[in-house]
Amino acid sequence: MLRKVQVAELAVGMYVVDTGLSWLEYPYLYSREGVIENGGALREIVEAGYEEAFIDTEKGSFGSARAALDSRLTASLGTAAAASDDAAKASTSESPAAPGKPGEQMPLAQSLAEAKTLYQDCLAIAHDVLREVRNGGEVNVAASEILIDDVITSAVHNRDAMVALAKLRVHDAYTFTHGVNVAVLAVAFGAALGISRQGLKQLGLAGLFHDLGKTGVPDAILNKPGPLSPQEFERIRDHPAHGCRLLAGRGLPDAVLRGVGEHHERCDGSGYPQGLAGEAIHPFGRVLGVADVFDALTSRRSYKDAMLPTRALGVLYGMRGRDFPAQLVERFIKFLGPYPVGSFVRLASGEYGFVRRGNPGRPLFPELVLVLDVSGRPCAPRPLDLGGWQEGGPGIAQALDPDVFGLDPLDFLMQPGPEDALR
Ligand SMILES: [Fe+2]
Known part of the structure; x- marks a missing residue:
């Protein structure tokens, strides 16, 4: 879990993350990735005039500082989405003509x-x-x-x-x-x-x-x-x-x-x-x-x-x-959603595919088009709807960068899908 903190909240052992935010627009954001090794390193950050940093609460060793962190840090991204579910529903139901x-x-x-x-x-x-x-x-x-x-x-x-x-x-x-x-x-x-x-x-x-x-x-x-x-x-x-x-x-x-x-x-x-x-x-x-x-x-x-x-x-x-x-x-x-359309993912089964349609009711189980087999070799693109898959069972293991695999999502997403055949 990433969390933005004031430099005054940083402690030895915390793991600083380079978020990729532009230093042009965030010049006071300390972003050298890695663990803050000692007090000297911490002092240097403070003395350099930085004001904020992102930390990864699941990396580094926090010691006593960790205990002071908000317990919400353990909330997962999925929990955040779930927590906002009711609010989102309330928002749309308030606006029937939206x-x-x-x-x-x-x-x-x-x-x-x-x-x-x-x-x-x-x-x-x-x-x-x-x-x-x-x-x-x-x-x-x-x-x-x-x-x-x-x-x-x-x-x-x-x-x-x-x-x-x-x-x-x-x-x-x-x-x-x-x-x-x-x-x-x-x-x-x-x-x-x-x-x-x-x-x-x-x-x-x-x-x-x-x-x-x-x-x-x-x-x-x-x-x-x-x-x-x-x-x-x-x-x-x-x-x-x-x-x-x-x-x-x-x-x-x-x-x-x-x-x-x-x-x-x-x-x-x-x-x-x-x-x-x-x-x-x-x-x-x-x-x-x-x-x-x-x-x-x-x-x-x-x-x-x-x-x-x-x-x-x-x-x-x-x-x-x-x-x-x-x-x-x-x-x-x-x-x-956790996997926006176009996301490239690896299934727990070892196959790879692109998300071609979200599943608002069960965002962790979208509709895919499989493009690589369990060995990472190209296969004939095959639709796979995870919508019917069991909660808690194997599903998406990880989101990946398709560029690393030399794949362009548009090559697959612009192909007709199963819904086209029904029309
Ligand atoms: Fe701007």
Whole structure:
């Protein structure tokens, strides 16, 4: 279990984790992976001015420090999802007209093909918007609004496909994909929370534009290989406010501007640029913050590999109550499930496959397409629905990175599945 702690809470024997969070945006996060060996190492961390770190409570030797840790640390990710189950149900039942209730879902292969086209259109818009802003031009709000409308429709009816696609692209530039991914994730998650269609439109626009203000940060700072000076970090801290300035006066609702301006604010007041805390942070700022961190963690960058979704959810779980409201994080975990569509997993039986459909009622038992046999050799893709498998019996043993096996999820998920044969 990962947990975010203040540096003052660190103790000798604790195991620090490198979460992969960007040091540009989290310069005070100590992230050299490994056990804190002695008091000298601990003093160095404190004296270097770090403020926070992630620890893995299942590694290292905690000694007396471990006893002081919250007993909730032993809760598993699955427990978190289960704990939020009632809350999530309550949320949707409170909103009978919520667009988050998916209608009949179309077959994955078909919906992935449609979602892929829409995703490419979104990327093109994100590309144009950033280029225009960099050249001192106008933000094309109208074109973005039309696309976000399509994203909402797709996220409601092809939720799995849109969310999967946001995670399946591999080679596109992060600058463009990140805004689109955050918009898609936020809209799909917002729909599950019961936010109205009008609200989703504003949330999606805020997601698309959330990092627009980074166009005001010189490349020399964004690409600086070493630590930032306080003045340079101030430029980074200004990017949410700068984004608001770029978007102001264009008739956008206040909620869009607040979502953009407050996506780095944190529950405990440690965020920026205003240091807002708790309820003072706009709900869109909180939702975008969660989607932003999840996409950043699960994206491959020049300086780090992509983190598996399951582990990224563990990092977010470690941030609950401090960075983001605990209930919001738990709902996000519940929303994505422990094995989001596109996850590559090994079964206890030794076979390997991709998750092609979630199972909201029993999230640990999704529907798979098996692609490797027990020896790790390619086999004819074969559907396998774990939905009928026994609780407590053998199931998914582990989530893995398909890249390591040279496999691309889209090669398998875009093949017609069993539901296509029934149509
Ligand atoms: Fe940002």
